[in-house]
Amino acid sequence: MSKRYAGASRREMLRNIAMGVTLAGMPLEAAQHVHGVAADQKKKTAGVYKPKHFNTHEYGTVRRLAELIIPADDVSGSAIEAGAPEFIDLIAANNQDIGLRMTGGLAWLDRQMETAHGKSFVACNPAEQTGMLDRIANREKATPELGPGVEFFRWIRRLTADAFYTSPIGVKDVGYVGNKGMTTFQVPASALEYAAKRSGLT
Numbered sequence: 001m002s003k004r005y006a007g008a009s010r011r012e013m014l015r016n017i018a019m020g021v022t023l024a025g026m027p028l029e030a031a032q033h034v035h036g037v038a039a040d041q042k043k044k045t046a047g048v049y050k051p052k053h054f055n056t057h058e059y060g061t062v063r064r065l066a067e068l069i070i071p072a073d074d075v076s077g078s079a080i081e082a083g084a085p086e087f088i089d090l091i092a093a094n095n096q097d098i099g100l101r102m103t104g105g106l107a108w109l110d111r112q113m114e115t116a117h118g119k120s121f122v123a124c125n126p127a128e129q130t131g132m133l134d135r136i137a138n139r140e141k142a143t144p145e146l147g148p149g150v151e152f153f154r155w156i157r158r159l160t161a162d163a164f165y166t167s168p169i170g171v172k173d174v175g176y177v178g179n180k181g182m183t184t185f186q187v188p189a190s191a192l193e194y195a196a197k198r199s200g201l202t
Contacts, residue, residue: 031087031166038086049086053093058106060122062088062156068133069160077169079160087163088156098155105152112149 042049051059063085070079079085092099110120113132117124121132136142136149137157164170 031162034087034090035083035163035167038083038090042086049089051089053089053099054103054106057120057122058103059085059089061106061109061120062102064122064129065156066160066163068129069157070164079164082164082167082169084160084163084167087167088159091159098159101152101155105148105156108148108152 038049054062063080066079066084066088070082070084072078072081088102092102106121109132113119113121113124113128116132117128121129124132132149133153136146136153139150139154142150
């Protein structure tokens, strides 16, 4: 499955999200705590996460969207493996504004799919699902009637990225080593290129 809904690439998307602060306004440590809470709940319930905000159908849709936004590749796991659906559910359960945006957006998505295909988003085939996302993934190309869907997808894509890149899988994906001692330090080439562009030297 294509990574197009996450942007040009996972690493490029990471550069575009706020490092250390998620869309929900949490510092990195708090976001990682959310992952810990979800993991603890799964341990207590025989490895099955029980949603706190979404109903069963809504949560299934969130899982499918997360899977389409950041699928697994040859290097790292998917948003599902990173715990993105659980993360989004816990955020929605503890932030009324985000919770309403998510449930409203999911309802909008299902209405659109039922009108076009006679069934909900998760019941549609992959081509129908990605066809819908193609229409709402790009704000510049969206028609006015798709406005609510564009806004919803902006939020769930960002929350999925936040969840992925604050998880152990996501941290490993970008090669972050944390505050560990190193015998030598080398500035990443991407950082040098960015600094050069900002300085006007290139």
